[in-house]
Amino acid sequence: MKRFEFLIEKGLLACALLSVATTVGIIVILAAETFAFLSEVPIAEFLFGTEWTPLFAMPRFGILPLVAGTTLVSLIAMIVALPLGLLSAIYLSEYADLRVRRVVKPVLEILAGVPTVVYGYFALLFVTPLLQQVIPGLAGQNALSPGIVMGIMILPLVSSLSEDAMRGVPRGLREGSYALGATRMQTSLRVVVPAAFSGITAAFILAMSRAVGETMIVAIAAGLQPRLTWNPTQQVETMTTYIVQVSQGDTPQGTLEYRTIFAVGMLLFLGTFGLNLVSAWLRERYREEYQ
Amino acid sequence: MAFQVVAMLGLLFALVSLGALIYDILSDGADRLSWDFIRGFPSRRAEQAGIWHALTGTIYVILVTAALAVPVGVAAAVYLEEYGGRSLVARLVEINITNLAAVPSIIYGLLGLGLFVRGMGLGRSVLAGGATLALLVLPVVILSTREALRAVPGSIREGSYALGATKLQTIWHQVLPMAMPGILTGLILALSRAIGETAPLITIGAVAFVTFAPDSLSAPFTVLPIQIYNWVSRPQPAFHANAAAGIIVLLILLLTMNAAAIWLRDRYQKKGAA
Numbered sequence: 001m002k003r004f005e006f007l008i009e010k011g012l013l014a015c016a017l018l019s020v021a022t023t024v025g026i027i028v029i030l031a032a033e034t035f036a037f038l039s040e041v042p043i044a045e046f047l048f049g050t051e052w053t054p055l056f057a058m059p060r061f062g063i064l065p066l067v068a069g070t071t072l073v074s075l076i077a078m079i080v081a082l083p084l085g086l087l088s089a090i091y092l093s094e095y096a097d098l099r100v101r102r103v104v105k106p107v108l109e110i111l112a113g114v115p116t117v118v119y120g121y122f123a124l125l126f127v128t129p130l131l132q133q134v135i136p137g138l139a140g141q142n143a144l145s146p147g148i149v150m151g152i153m154i155l156p157l158v159s160s161l162s163e164d165a166m167r168g169v170p171r172g173l174r175e176g177s178y179a180l181g182a183t184r185m186q187t188s189l190r191v192v193v194p195a196a197f198s199g200i201t202a203a204f205i206l207a208m209s210r211a212v213g214e215t216m217i218v219a220i221a222a223g224l225q226p227r228l229t230w231n232p233t234q235q236v237e238t239m240t241t242y243i244v245q246v247s248q249g250d251t252p253q254g255t256l257e258y259r260t261i262f263a264v265g266m267l268l269f270l271g272t273f274g275l276n277l278v279s280a281w282l283r284e285r286y287r288e289e290y291q
Numbered sequence: 292m293a294f295q296v297v298a299m300l301g302l303l304f305a306l307v308s309l310g311a312l313i314y315d316i317l318s319d320g321a322d323r324l325s326w327d328f329i330r331g332f333p334s335r336r337a338e339q340a341g342i343w344h345a346l347t348g349t350i351y352v353i354l355v356t357a358a359l360a361v362p363v364g365v366a367a368a369v370y371l372e373e374y375g376g377r378s379l380v381a382r383l384v385e386i387n388i389t390n391l392a393a394v395p396s397i398i399y400g401l402l403g404l405g406l407f408v409r410g411m412g413l414g415r416s417v418l419a420g421g422a423t424l425a426l427l428v429l430p431v432v433i434l435s436t437r438e439a440l441r442a443v444p445g446s447i448r449e450g451s452y453a454l455g456a457t458k459l460q461t462i463w464h465q466v467l468p469m470a471m472p473g474i475l476t477g478l479i480l481a482l483s484r485a486i487g488e489t490a491p492l493i494t495i496g497a498v499a500f501v502t503f504a505p506d507s508l509s510a511p512f513t514v515l516p517i518q519i520y521n522w523v524s525r526p527q528p529a530f531h532a533n534a535a536a537g538i539i540v541l542l543i544l545l546l547t548m549n550a551a552a553i554w555l556r557d558r559y560q561k562k563g564a565a
Binding site: 004005008009011012013015016017018019020022023025026029030032033083084085086087088089090091092094095104106107108109110111113114115116117118119120121122124125126152155156159184185188206209210212213214215216219220240243244247248253261262265268269272273276277279280 | 294295297298299300301302304305306308309311312315316319362363364366367369370371374375380381383384387388389390391393394395396397398399400401402404405406409410426429430433457458459483484486487488489490493494495496498516519520523524531534535538541542545549553
C-alpha cells in the first residue's frame, strides 16, 4: 500500500514536470532551427537588415520590417486599450455597485473569450470599411484597423488586472484621502491609481505581450507586405503573420525558408518572454508593498 | 460626477464594440445559416459550401486535446497543491507554468510542428493537432484546477486523516469530489479556448482544403476557425457570408460551453455558501 502511494506521487510529479519539459521543448526546437538558420544568414543581417524578402529569388533576411509592423500594430492597440482599460478599471473598482458589476463583468469576459479569427473578420469587414469613410487613403488592409480591434480584444485584460491591483489598495488610504476633503475623483486619480501603479504597469506590459504575439487579427486585416513604415494607413506584415504565411504553403523541412519561421518565432518568443518577466516582477513587487 | 461619466466611457466602448461585432456577424451570416450549410462540404461555389468537415475536425481535435490535457493537467495540479508544498521543484514548476500561460499561441504551433509533426513523424494529423493544443491549454488546466483544490477547506483533509485515511485516500475520496465542480468549470473554459484557436493549427499545417471529415487519429484535418479564416481571406463577398455563418456556429458552440461553465460555477458557489 505504501509502495502504491509512493508510485502515484511520483506519477503526479512526472505530470507536473511535463510543463517544464514543454518550456525546454520550445527552447530546444526554436534554438536548433535558429542556429541552423544563422549558419547561413549572418546575425547582423538578420537583426538589422531593412529588407525582408525570403521568398524571392534573391532573398534578403532583414527582420526590421516585420519588427516595425508588429510594433506599429501593437502600439495602436495599446493606445486604444490603455486609457479605456484603465478608465473602466477605475469605474469598476471605485464607482460601480454590485448590480453594475454583475452585468459588466460577464460582458468583459465574453469580449476576452471571442476567438481571434472572429476579431479578424470584424477588423477586415466592419472596422476597415467604416474607417475608410473617414480616412479616404486607407488601404483595404492596413495597420490601423487591426490595431484598434486588437485594442478592443486586450481591453478586458487591462481592465481586470488593473482592477485587481486597485482593489488591493488598502481602504485606509482612501479614507485618509476623504478625511482630507478629497473628492472621489481626486482619491481615485491621486491616491488609488498611484498606489496601485506597479500592478497597473504589470497589466499594461502583459497586455503589450499579448498584442505582440497576436496572430489571426493581423493575418487577416493587416496584410502580407513587410514594410518599414510608421504609416498606419498602409499594409504591413507582422512577425506572427509571416509565420502563418509560410505555414500555409508546403515548405519542405530543412530548407532555409522553413528555418526562417523558427528564427522569427525565436525572436517573438524572446520578446514576449522578456515582457512577461518584467510584468511578473512588477506584480511581485506590488504584492510586497501591501503585505 | 462628470468624472464618473468619463470613467464609464471605457466600459461603454467595450459594450458598443461587442454589440457592433455581434450585429455585424448576424447581419452578414444569418441568411446563410441552414442545415445544408452545417452538413455541407467545402466547394468552390460559395452557395454550396458547408462546414461539416470542419465541425467534425474540431470535435476530433478537441477530444484528443481533452484526453491528453485533462488527466495530465489535473494530476500536475494535485501534485503541486497537495504534495509539492514549498519545495524547490514545486516553486520551479509554478514559475514555469505562469510563464508558459503567457507564451503566444503561435509559438506552440512551432513546437507542435517541430516535435509532433516532424520529430515524432505524426504528420499533419488529428493526433498532432490535438497534442499541440493539449500543450497550449495545459497551463490553463493546471492553474484552474489548483484554484479549485485550494478552495477545499483544510479541515476536510484533517477530518479524513483523523479517521485513518491515507493521503491518497483523502485526495481521491474527499478532496477531488469536493473540488469537482470547480475543476470541471476550469476544464470547460480551457477547452473552449482550444476550440477558438487558429494560429497554432495553421502552423502545424492543418489546411482548409480537406474535403472530407476525419475518420481516424492519423487523418489530415481542418477545424472551424481555419475554415473561417480561409473564407475571410477570399475576395468574393459570397465567401464572406459563409465565414460569418461559420462564426455564428462557432460562437454558439462557445456560448453553450461557457453557459455550462457558469452554471456549474453558480451551483458550486451556492453549495459553498450553504
